[in-house]
Amino acid sequence: MRVVFHTSGTTGKPKPIEADWDAMVDSAAGRIQLEPPCVLCCYHPATMAGLQVFAYCVKHDATLVLPPAGAGPDAMVQAGLDSEVTHICCTPSQIRRMLMGGADRIETIRQVTLGGEHTTQATIDCVVEAWPDARITHIYATSELGVIASVSDDCEGIPIEVLFDVWPGSYIDADGELVLWRDNIDAHYRTGDLFDIMNDRCIFRGRKDGVVNVAGVKVSPEAVERAIRERPGVAEVSVRAEHNWLVGHILVAYIVPDDNLDRDALNEWGRTNLPRPAVPVLRWVSQLPLTSAGKAPR
Amino acid sequence: MTTLDATVEVVRRRARASGVTPSTRWEELDVDSLALAAIVVELEDVLGVELDDDRVRWAGVATVGDLARLFER
Numbered sequence: 124m125r126v127v128f129h130t131s132g133t134t135g136k137p138k139p140i141e142a143d144w145d146a147m148v149d150s151a152a153g154r155i156q157l158e159p160p161c162v163l164c165c166y167h168p169a170t171m172a173g174l175q176v177f178a179y180c181v182k183h184d185a186t187l188v189l190p191p192a193g194a195g196p197d198a199m200v201q202a203g204l205d206s207e208v209t210h211i212c213c214t215p216s217q218i219r220r221m222l223m224g225g226a227d228r229i230e231t232i233r234q235v236t237l238g239g240e241h242t243t244q245a246t247i248d249c250v251v252e253a254w255p256d257a258r259i260t261h262i263y264a265t266s267e268l269g270v271i272a273s274v275s276d277d278c279e280g281i282p283i284e285v286l287f288d289v290w291p292g293s294y295i296d297a298d299g300e301l302v303l304w305r306d307n308i309d310a311h312y313r314t315g316d317l318f319d320i321m322n323d324r325c326i327f328r329g330r331k332d333g334v335v336n337v338a339g340v341k342v343s344p345e346a347v348e349r350a351i352r353e354r355p356g357v358a359e360v361s362v363r364a365e366h367n368w369l370v371g372h373i374l375v376a377y378i379v380p381d382d383n384l385d386r387d388a389l390n391e392w393g394r395t396n397l398p399r400p401a402v403p404v405l406r407w408v409s410q411l412p413l414t415s416a417g418k419a420p421r
Numbered sequence: 422m423t424t425l426d427a428t429v430e431v432v433r434r435r436a437r438a439s440g441v442t443p444s445t446r447w448e449e450l451d452v453d454s455l456a457l458a459a460i461v462v463e464l465e466d467v468l469g470v471e472l473d474d475d476r477v478r479w480a481g482v483a484t485v486g487d488l489a490r491l492f493e494r
Contacts, residue, residue: 338455369458400455404462 142269160185160234163203165213165221167192170416171266172239176212185210196220203229214239214417215246215261219359227253238262240418241327241345244279245353251277263327265314268303280324295320300331317343335364335372337400344374347401348419351376354392356384359411361419362403374403377411427467428489435460443486461488468492 127141162185166173180187190202200221203211208231211218215237218226232254237246242261250259260275272281272289287293292304299317304310317328329345336342348362359379367373380386386405393402414420422430425443433441436450447457465471470492482488 338458365462367458367462369454369461373455373458373462375462402459404459404466406466 138266160210161188161206161208161231162186162210162212163188163190163199163206163208165190165199165211165217165417166239167415167417172212172416196224196226200224200226200229203232207231210234210236212236212238214413215242216240216359216411216413216419217417218250219246220411220413222249222253223358232257234258234260236260236262238264239416241349242279243349243352247277247279265316268305268312271303271314278324280321280326283320283323283325286325295325298331299328301325333364335374337364337372337374338370340398340400342372342374342398342401347374347376347397347403350397351378351389351393351403354389356381356389358384361411363420370400374401375406376403377406377408379408379411424468424493425486425489428464428485428492431460431463431467432485432488435463441485443484443489445485446483457482464488464492 125141125143127139160180160183162176162180164173164176164180164187166176168174168177168189177187179185186206188202188206188208190199194202196217199213199217202208203221203226208229211221211226211229211232211234213221213236218235218237233256235250235254235257237250237259238261247259247261250257258275259277260273262270263272263274263281264270272286274281274285276282290303292306293302293311295301295318299319301314301316301318303312303314305312315331317331317334318325319328320326327345329343333345334341334343342364344362344364348360351357351360351362357378358381361377363375363377364372365375378384378389386407390405393405412420429441429443432445432450432452433439435456436452438450441450447453452460461472472491482491
């Protein structure tokens with residue numbers, strides 16, 4: 124069955140998209156068929172992702188657990204504990220927050236499906252550590268095309284052969300943007316997402332429209348954020364570009380430190396390892412806000 | 422800590438320089454526009470003041486003391 128939705132994705136004006144209903148629904152929870160699943164959906168049910176999880180549960184006779192509206196990570200963890208959920212569907216930002224709140228106490232987890240944002244290796248490692256026997260799936264999707272790739276090998280990025288076997292005729296252009304070939308309409312689709320190829324995998328670098336000019340140099344806040352997230356003692360980080368009268372933009376990193384963070388060492392690491400325009404001003408916070416879609420704000 | 426003290430401290434740390442005084446000029450510290458932008462953002466955080474772009478743009482901030490006075494207004 125083909126369906127048409129109007130969705131805005133993360134931001135922007137609503138636009139119509141056409142999708143195969145069964146493919147869309149099955150992708151929502153990582154295509155796992157454990158019975159009977161009990162799914163903790165951390166997405167708002169009115170979002171595209173939330174709707175997909177809802178439909179998946181209906182189709183597979185699963186129990187759907189929705190945390191209370193506006194629930195923080197602690198309430199989500201509690202909902203998971205109370206209902207003994209077997210699946211969690213959420214963004215990487217949400218799972219990191221939940222793990223900080225003791226989500227590993229939910230011993231019944233068999234599947235974690237992450238989508239809506241890029242999933243870093245550090246995030247995957249944390250989930251594996253919390254639930255060593257669970258299957259972890261991270262999904263790369265666009266609003267227009269739905270799920271592009273679904274990966275469950277505990278590694279960051281998409282294997283090249285997976286991406287280009289499923290999407291023949293697609294390529295990564297000279298700027299690093301992924302361009303997909305849409306067989307059904309004989310046309311290329313520019314994803315706006317930038318990738319690096321490393322160890323035969325496509326690693327998300329950031330949004331093309333997220334690149335900012337700092338003192339005449341193009342800088343990707345998301346790439347800087349990814350680098351900082353790998354540093355020891357960084358529990359959470361969000362790097363944003365702020366308008367600046369002197370240099371166009373300047374990067375500011377909002378960091379939630381854990382007990383082991385050496386702030387001077389992190390400053391020194393930035394000065395030594397990042398290109399100078401990419402060195403952010405550091406702001407220390409106790410918690411990062413998430414958007415209503417459960418994503419880090421940009 | 423006064424605004425001037427805070428400014429001197431942030432500049433000293435950011436520029437990794439000792440002997441910073443209110444009359445020290447940016448070129449003496451090798452502080453370019455990128456470094457100055459970072460100093461201003463950090464000072465805004467420390468002092469809890471957000472500078473208006475236009476005010477900074479036309480203020481003629483040539484020394485450490487000039488910057489401190491900008492935050493005092």
